Amino acid sequence: MVDKLDAATRAALPQLLPEWRLVEGRDAIARSFRFPDFSAAWGFMSRVALLAEAQDHHPEWSNVWNRVEILLTTHDAGGLSMRDIRLAQAIDRLLA
Numbered sequence: 001m002v003d004k005l006d007a008a009t010r011a012a013l014p015q016l017l018p019e020w021r022l023v024e025g026r027d028a029i030a031r032s033f034r035f036p037d038f039s040a041a042w043g044f045m046s047r048v049a050l051l052a053e054a055q056d057h058h059p060e061w062s063n064v065w066n067r068v069e070i071l072l073t074t075h076d077a078g079g080l081s082m083r084d085i086r087l088a089q090a091i092d093r094l095l096a
């Protein structure tokens with residue numbers, strides 16, 4: 001079982017992950033991405049997939065042509081955990 005985020009970390013989310021938003025009705029964070037075209041979007045998804053596999057932590061996500069939507073939550077915790085923050089920060093670093 002994975003621990004859910006503690007209150008202090010939860011309160012710091014806007015500073016830790018300014019590009020991510022809390023999802024209405026779920027204990028999850030999400031970010032929308034837009035790329036020049038499908039190829040760029042898919043390339044990004046391939047890199048995220050490798051990160052996710054390395055971290056054994058898998059996003060809920062979708063792609064429509066140049067757009068990618070990523071939602072992170074920890075199924076084993078029933079909500080947000082440090083595993084989501086770790087993957088979100090790694091995803092952000094891909095684009096830095």
Ligand code: H2B
Pocket residue numbers: 056057058059072073074075076077
């Ligand atoms: N991904 C996410 N987002 N949450 C999990 O709890 C999770 C996962 N658990 N990927 C992992 C895989 C677990 O089910 C396996 C058995 O390692």
